Amino acid sequence: xxxxxxDHFEAAVSDDPxxxxxxxxxxxxxxxxxxxxxxxxxxxxGVAAGLIAVIGAVTAPRLLADAPKSADxxxxxxxxxxxxxxxxxxxxxxxxxxxxxxxxxxxxxGEQLSLLRELLHGDPGLAALAFESREEAYSKFRTRWAxxxxxxxxxxxxxxxxxxxxxxxxxxxxxxxRARYENAAGVDRIVGRRCATDAPVGGVQ
Amino acid sequence: MTDTRIAAPMLGGWGAARRxxxxxxxxxxxxxxxxxxxxxxxxxxxxxxxxxxxxxxTQHTFARMYAAWERIRNGxxxxxxxxxxxxxxxxxxxxxxxxxxxxxxxxxxxxxxxxPATSELRLALVDALARLTVKDRxxxxxxxxxxxxxxxxxxxxxxSVSAVKMRxxxxxxxxxxxxxxxxxxx
Numbered sequence: 001x002x003x004x005x006x007d008h009f010e011a012a013v014s015d016d017p018x019x020x021x022x023x024x025x026x027x028x029x030x031x032x033x034x035x036x037x038x039x040x041x042x043x044x045x046g047v048a049a050g051l052i053a054v055i056g057a058v059t060a061p062r063l064l065a066d067a068p069k070s071a072d073x074x075x076x077x078x079x080x081x082x083x084x085x086x087x088x089x090x091x092x093x094x095x096x097x098x099x100x101x102x103x104x105x106x107x108x109x110g111e112q113l114s115l116l117r118e119l120l121h122g123d124p125g126l127a128a129l130a131f132e133s134r135e136e137a138y139s140k141f142r143t144r145w146a147x148x149x150x151x152x153x154x155x156x157x158x159x160x161x162x163x164x165x166x167x168x169x170x171x172x173x174x175x176x177x178r179a180r181y182e183n184a185a186g187v188d189r190i191v192g193r194r195c196a197t198d199a200p201v202g203g204v205q
Numbered sequence: 206m207t208d209t210r211i212a213a214p215m216l217g218g219w220g221a222a223r224r225x226x227x228x229x230x231x232x233x234x235x236x237x238x239x240x241x242x243x244x245x246x247x248x249x250x251x252x253x254x255x256x257x258x259x260x261x262x263t264q265h266t267f268a269r270m271y272a273a274w275e276r277i278r279n280g281x282x283x284x285x286x287x288x289x290x291x292x293x294x295x296x297x298x299x300x301x302x303x304x305x306x307x308x309x310x311x312x313x314x315x316x317x318x319x320x321p322a323t324s325e326l327r328l329a330l331v332d333a334l335a336r337l338t339v340k341d342r343x344x345x346x347x348x349x350x351x352x353x354x355x356x357x358x359x360x361x362x363x364x365s366v367s368a369v370k371m372r373x374x375x376x377x378x379x380x381x382x383x384x385x386x387x388x389x390x391x
Contacts, residue, residue, distance in 0.1 A: 012251060025242075028264060033272070092259065097258065165363075
């Protein structure tokens, strides 16, 4: 009868869409290297501690070797200009099932901007809406990289896009939202993130 | 290998050795992902009812494991370790999203989308799982979908053996109550 229960669980995963695994290892290597650089060995230790205690198969873990590296320094100006994902969001943007969205604008006219604002205000799929001007984006950048004069010298306010930040109502389908706005005049690109409810609207800091 | 190191100039030799070590490590890690990824993702799915989220959780688990690979590759029970990282990711995600209820969308939404003929029972089990607490769900998935021993499940979840047994029997009877006669006794 135990066998029978097992079969139920097997059947429950029978619609596995079978995402490719070969890309997964590569992506994990890239992301894992980044994690290791950022945290040294500290981060995974908390996860492992309990297992080590019970399974007891591991020789003394290197608890405090390789202290965490100091502040992140970006490789390029473009990387430094990237908005920072809020801590309570998934680290990478998502293509579907987003809870929060940022609509980046290009050189938008005043008229296009108010049209877009009107559309967004009337959209029942949104739970919250905020606007960030390029001045605000630039000022955040200056605060964040205040100790890095090279970066500050490399960009001006016009390098930053203005953006709308949205929080979707629970159940609102992100691809639909994206399709609705991505071709609107003045829209450059649309980025979705998956966030906890305490994240800032849009999922970026 | 020793030959090259002696023949090459000091710095070049070190660089080449390090590159070889990384290539070997990456190959070993890739083989591990390919051997265990499907199973891990299916367990993630049983926990969250969403294949895309399951994919994200699996990806996250492997990234964490790669970050610790040097330390865990020998001597650690990698299978159990990966489950622990996965379950912690699920618990975190759950805490961050709502604080109390299940990780994902509302139940009716899912039920509507199903094509009843082929997937009725399958959905029934996954949806019933979603109605349990996340810890109970983890116990059932590890114990019955993955066939881990009670002791291993206890190690993975950081619970005592008796707590696992208690949760298991309580969760099974809840499942049975939700699924009715379709569900096997044991």
